[in-house]
């Protein structure tokens with residue numbers, strides 16, 4: 001996926017930045033713990049289409065601090 005497009009995308013829930021996981025073709029919001037699917041190169045930014053990240057995924061990707069206001 002295009003880096004410029006990615007830079008414009010934010011989570012529809014928290015308006016935070018998303019992390020693209022190329023191998024999973026998903027955009028992850030660590031704040032909400034959701035993974036938005038990318039279908040045919042098109043990000044599906046719908047909370048109802050997103051799946052919940054499991055704890056391992058969150059830990060693996062965590063920058064160390066999250067969920068702080």
Ligand SMILES: [Zn+2]
Pocket residue numbers: 011012013014015016029030031032033
């Ligand atoms: Zn979010």
